[in-house]
Structures are given as structure tokens and as C-alpha cells.
Amino acid sequence: MTTAESPGTPPRLSDATLRDSAHMAGVEFGPRHAAVIADLLVKTGIELVEVGMISGPNSKDADLILATHEAITPERSMSLVVVRDRQQVATALDEAERLGVQHIMYSIPTSEQHAQLKLGSPSAKFLQTLAKSAITQAKDRGFHVTFSGEDGARTPKERLVPYVTAGFEVGADRFRVAETVAYLTPWQMQDQIASLTEIDGSEIEIHSHNMLGMAVANSLAAVRAGAKWISATVGGIGERGGNAPLAELLMALRIAYGDTRFDLSHLTELSRVALEGAGLGTAFQSGPTSPNAFAYELPGQLTNPEAYETVPAELVGNSRELLVRTRLTPALVRWALLDSGITVDVDAFTPWLITRQEENGRKLLDRDGIRKAAIDFQAR
Numbered sequence: 001m002t003t004a005e006s007p008g009t010p011p012r013l014s015d016a017t018l019r020d021s022a023h024m025a026g027v028e029f030g031p032r033h034a035a036v037i038a039d040l041l042v043k044t045g046i047e048l049v050e051v052g053m054i055s056g057p058n059s060k061d062a063d064l065i066l067a068t069h070e071a072i073t074p075e076r077s078m079s080l081v082v083v084r085d086r087q088q089v090a091t092a093l094d095e096a097e098r099l100g101v102q103h104i105m106y107s108i109p110t111s112e113q114h115a116q117l118k119l120g121s122p123s124a125k126f127l128q129t130l131a132k133s134a135i136t137q138a139k140d141r142g143f144h145v146t147f148s149g150e151d152g153a154r155t156p157k158e159r160l161v162p163y164v165t166a167g168f169e170v171g172a173d174r175f176r177v178a179e180t181v182a183y184l185t186p187w188q189m190q191d192q193i194a195s196l197t198e199i200d201g202s203e204i205e206i207h208s209h210n211m212l213g214m215a216v217a218n219s220l221a222a223v224r225a226g227a228k229w230i231s232a233t234v235g236g237i238g239e240r241g242g243n244a245p246l247a248e249l250l251m252a253l254r255i256a257y258g259d260t261r262f263d264l265s266h267l268t269e270l271s272r273v274a275l276e277g278a279g280l281g282t283a284f285q286s287g288p289t290s291p292n293a294f295a296y297e298l299p300g301q302l303t304n305p306e307a308y309e310t311v312p313a314e315l316v317g318n319s320r321e322l323l324v325r326t327r328l329t330p331a332l333v334r335w336a337l338l339d340s341g342i343t344v345d346v347d348a349f350t351p352w353l354i355t356r357q358e359e360n361g362r363k364l365l366d367r368d369g370i371r372k373a374a375i376d377f378q379a380r
Contacts, residue, residue, distance in 0.1 A: 033277030
């Protein structure tokens with residue numbers, strides 16, 4: 001298989017499912033689901049699992065953070081620390097230390113619109129002073145520090161570049177460009193990121209939202225421009241159209257660039273657990289881990305899947321399935337009965353099952369349904 005031009009150094013991945021979901025209406029993970037999700041993410045090969053938000057003492061996300069630490073250790077976890085002023089940052093860092101957090105991320109609005117809304121001032125000088133103070137406090141305490149530019153993708157370069165430069169000058173370890181408002185095309189994203197990767201000592205991460213359906217494309221464009229990290233979420237869970245969906249991102253890295261670093265076999269189970277914990281159901285999901293991703297109703301697709309599938313279902317921990325409503329044929333029935341130990345006259349059984357389906361309102365049939373019907377047919 002031919003692959004696209006290499007993006008350079010393969011990107012490192014962080015996952016924000018257990019943090020970005022906190023902003024998503026009606027979604028709140030508990031410690032049990034957080035521990036399972038974090039464990040599966042690490043088994044997949046994700047380097048850093050972002051969990052919870054800390055704004056001061058007695059964080060409501062404490063149980064979530066501690067459960068994640070227990071599952072994957074603090075070294076593989078990162079928590080967001082809210083920044084409003086110097087004293088508030090100090091109390092939030094006290095709480096982060098109490099919880100054993102080692103990696104923190106500051107989210108500070110960089111666009112004029114968001115800075116005015118969140119901090120009461122659009123002043124670029126004020127933002128730089130605030131960020132430098134927060135970063136210095138955290139580095140003095142020994143934290144690994146990522147500072148994130150909220151609405152960074154929409155912030156003009158002449159405003160964003162000096163801000164990012166100032167953060168690295170006082171010791172920040174990484175800067176995350178947050179595409180808080182989905183706004184850029186991939187080629188615009190590449191240009192925006194390139195202006196940041198040129199900063200001496202910079203390490204850049206991209207965190208895209210998917211309202212325009214371009215979060216994966218924009219993430220890959222950012223890497224092409226020199227970004228070292230991509231932030232994603234399981235199933236694309238997140239606010240404002242969701243985030244870069246992890247399964248689709250890992251598939252794109254494998255297919256487009258031949259990147260085989262990740263164990264994709266956990267992805268379907270990961271999606272199932274995350275969507276269950278979020279209370280969203282499978283309807284929210286798309287991509288290779290969705291229940292219907294490898295479901296077919298044409299016999300040729302079931303018997304020759306390699307002709308139709310980008311990757312085999314098994315690679316991402318999914319399975320191939322038959323789903324049919326009105327197009328049932330003897331060939332489909334034979335496939336459904338393979339290795340079942342059930343023997344019926346397929347040519348007689350198929351029209352009988354079609355008639356029963358019509359009487360039952362043409363319900364969707366899968367392999368198990370066909371096998372159960374075959375047993376009923378035998379028992380007539």
C-alpha cells in the first residue's frame with residue numbers, strides 16, 4: 001500500500017475524553033469508567049490522558065483524577081488548572097499537589113473575544129503577564145506545564161506568537177493550540193501552526209473541535225507544519241461538535257502514513273465503554289468502531305471483505321456483521337449459518353423467513369436473528 005508523504009516525526013498523542021467531556025451537556029464520567037477508559041487508552045499507546053479540572057480547593061473532579069492516577073499512574077495523566085489571577089492559581093496548584101498531579105495544563109483565552117469574556121480584558125500585555133506568572137509558579141513547584149491558547153486557532157498571529165514566545169521563555173514545556181471555535185481549513189491551520197513551530201524551543205500541540213468535520217484533517221495539517229502532539233477524544237466526545245475522534249485519527253495515521261505504533265485492537269471496546277459512561281449511546285458514534293462500521297447486507301461484501309474494507313474489522317477490535325431488512329437472500333442466510341451447527345434447507349427457509357419478516361413489520365435482522373429463526377423453522 002502506498003502512503004502519503006510522511007509528516008516528519010510521528011506525532012505523540014494525548015486524549016482529552018475525561019476532561020473535555022465535562023463541558024459537554026449532560027455528560028459526566030464517574031471514577032469507575034474513568035479508570036477503565038484510561039487503562040484502555042494507555043494500552044492503545046496514548047501517552048497522556050487528560051483528566052479533570054482544578055480551580056481551587058476540594059475539586060469536584062478529585063475522585064476522577066485519583067481513579068485515573070491509580071489506573072495509569074500520575075506520570076501518564078494531566079489535569080487542567082483554571083487561571084484567573086495569581087492567588088487563585090496558587091490555591092489551584094495547592095490542590096493539584098494534594099491530588100498528586102504531575103502534569104498540568106493551563107487554559108488561558110488568547111483571542112480578544114474570549115479574553116474579554118473570561119478575564120475582563122482583551123489586553124495582550126495582560127495575557128502575557130498572567131501566563132508568565134502562572135507558568136513560573138507551576139515550574140517553581142516542579143510541575144510539567146502545558147499552557148493552552150483557548151481560541152488560539154482564531155487568534156491573529158501577531159497577537160498569538162508573542163504570547164507563546166513569552167510562555168516558553170519562562171519555562172513552559174508545551175503549548176496547545178485550541179481550535180475552540182472550529183474555524184480553519186487544513187491549509188490555514190498549517191500556516192497558523194508553522195508560525196508557532198518557528199519559535200525557539202517550542203513544542204506545539206493541536207486540539208481541534210469538529211463542528212466543520214475537519215478536526216482530523218486539521219490535526220494532520222498541524223503535524224505537517226511541525227506540531228509534535230495531537231489531542232483527541234474517544235468517539236469524538238466533546239462540546240461544540242466534538243473533538244478529533246481518536247479511532248479515525250489513528251486509522252488516518254496508519255493508512256496515510258503507515259504509522260503502526262498503536263494497538264488498535266482496543267478501540268471498539270474503548271468506544272463502547274466511553275459512550276456507555278457518557279450516557280450517549282452508539283448513535284453519537286461514527287468511524288471504524290461504530291456497531292455498523294463493518295455491517296453488510298450484500299453477500300459479496302461478507303464473503304470478500306478485503307475488497308471493501310480500509311482495514312479489517314478485527315484490527316480495531318470490531319467484528320463483521322450481517323444486517324438486513326428487505327434484501328434477504330439464500331447467500332446471506334448461508335453466511336449467517338456458517339459454523340453454527342444449524343442445518344436447514346436454505347432454499348425453503350429463506351422465503352419462509354422473508355414472509356415472517358413482512359408479517360413482523362420488516363424488523364432488522366442480524367446473524368443471531370437468522371440463526372434463531374432457523375431453529376424455529378426446524379421445529380415447525
